[in-house]
């Protein structure tokens with residue numbers, strides 16, 4: 001008998017296959033983890049690889065250049081906080097509207113959670129967003145085509161499922177696919193009945209295919225355990241098909257898009273004062289900027305943290321909304337495995353289901369590279385991220401051994417764990433409303449005193465959690481700011 005946490009949120013249950021050896025860390029405290037560390041398995045050395053700040057070696061602002069500080073307006077109409085996709089979208093639209101502005105960015109590069117690492121594996125690797133979702137409606141897809149990037153349409157259907165060490169046959173794959181459909185219908189029905197409840201209410205009977213489907217749709221997609229997933233978050237988002245992967249890296253597309261924005265890098269906003277001067281006053285380590293309005297694009301993880309303060313403090317209703325739309329986590333553990341491809345074709349989707357929600361999803365060999373990309377999410381993702389890179393890589397290698405044999409992990413020459421959980425400028429992967437609190441996303445989006453505006457993936461309507469959603473939300477909010485500054489009512 002095994003006592004573990006289960007899919008429906010209860011903590012004790014019995015399961016059939018063997019429990020994991022004790023990799024599970026003791027504490028969930030993402031703040032304790034330091035910068036991501038790249039492990040070089042060939043010589044056993046560990047190379048410190050800062051995920052944040054001054055990343056000259058990876059695709060980033062340095063490759064495309066941002067304005068020199070001297071060129072930045074000192075007394076702009078608008079200050080945009082954050083140069084991720086939302087900040088870039090906002091900046092472009094402010095420029096089109098003829099509004100002077102400056103984008104201040106805490107880290108040493110633009111792109112935010114869109115970040116392609118060019119250095120570690122010898123091929124581009126997206127630490128953050130990788131799939132261009134809803135490509136037929138996605139501006140980054142158009143850009144990718146116009147610059148002749150190599151794109152691969154990638155179906156989300158699972159190609160292999162392992163329950164413990166046992167691989168299912170085609171009937172097992174079909175059963176999981178049917179379970180996904182049933183869950184999708186169940187979640188949609190609950191949402192249609194105006195019931196924003198934990199997604200587990202859509203499941204009646206936890207057979208293995210339902211467990212696999214809940215893992216795939218919950219932690220591996222929405223960044224939260226299925227019991228923590230809001231039915232509205234799931235059902236009110238757009239269909240994200242068709243999905244494309246980008247050989248040159250999604251992150252590089254976002255950086256290209258923002259190449260000419262007036263960004264001031266390595267400049268965290270410390271205090272946002274409003275109702276002072278001509279409207280807002282932003283304090284940074286390198287000075288104070290006065291403007292009529294500010295557009296805040298930082299994640300809800302950052303808003304909930306103490307790095308960025310508001311004066312006067314945010315009203316209770318806004319604080320409440322921030323608390324109720326916290327960050328979910330999806331973390332990647334790419335493993336570089338040169339040589340033999342383990343009998344797995346490029347782009348295969350592989351799910352390995354285990355007791356205690358200690359599951360992993362592998363994207364195999366994207367673009368025929370030597371990368372087997374592991375993904376962990378939800379509570380287990382937080383826990384393993386807090387345990388650190390060594391533990392996370394050991395976990396991914398153990399799953400590899402259990403599914404492909406003990407020689408497979410021995411062939412891993414490099415690996416890393418993405419550091420979004422501990423990154424002080426994101427504090428997680430993307431927002432996930434608590435069940436029952438989807439409506440707080442609209443509250444999150446509400447401006448303060450028509451001076452402080454909020455944009456980003458958390459307030460991206462039908463494209464929450466996505467890069468294109470963040471970008472479009474930046475554009476929309478810039479238009480609202482323009483309308484208010486012109487004395488018109490915003491379109492909301």
Ligand SMILES: Cc1cc2nc3c(=O)[nH]c(=O)nc-3n(C[C@H](O)[C@H](O)[C@H](O)COP(=O)(O)OP(=O)(O)OC[C@H]3O[C@@H](n4cnc5c(N)ncnc54)[C@H](O)[C@@H]3O)c2cc1C
Nearest residue numbers: 082084085086106112113129130131269425456457467470
């Ligand atoms: C692992 C992972 C996988 C993902 N996969 C996909 C995917 O496949 N497809 C997809 O579409 N989306 C995906 N996403 C989500 C997507 O990357 C995000 O939704 C999107 O990039 C968010 O953009 P944003 O502008 O809202 O926020 P951010 O990109 O976080 O931008 C906010 C910026 O604000 C900066 N900042 C923070 N604090 C301060 C401060 N005090 N002062 C100044 N600047 C500050 C940050 O450094 C950051 O650059 C993924 C995300 C992660 C983490």
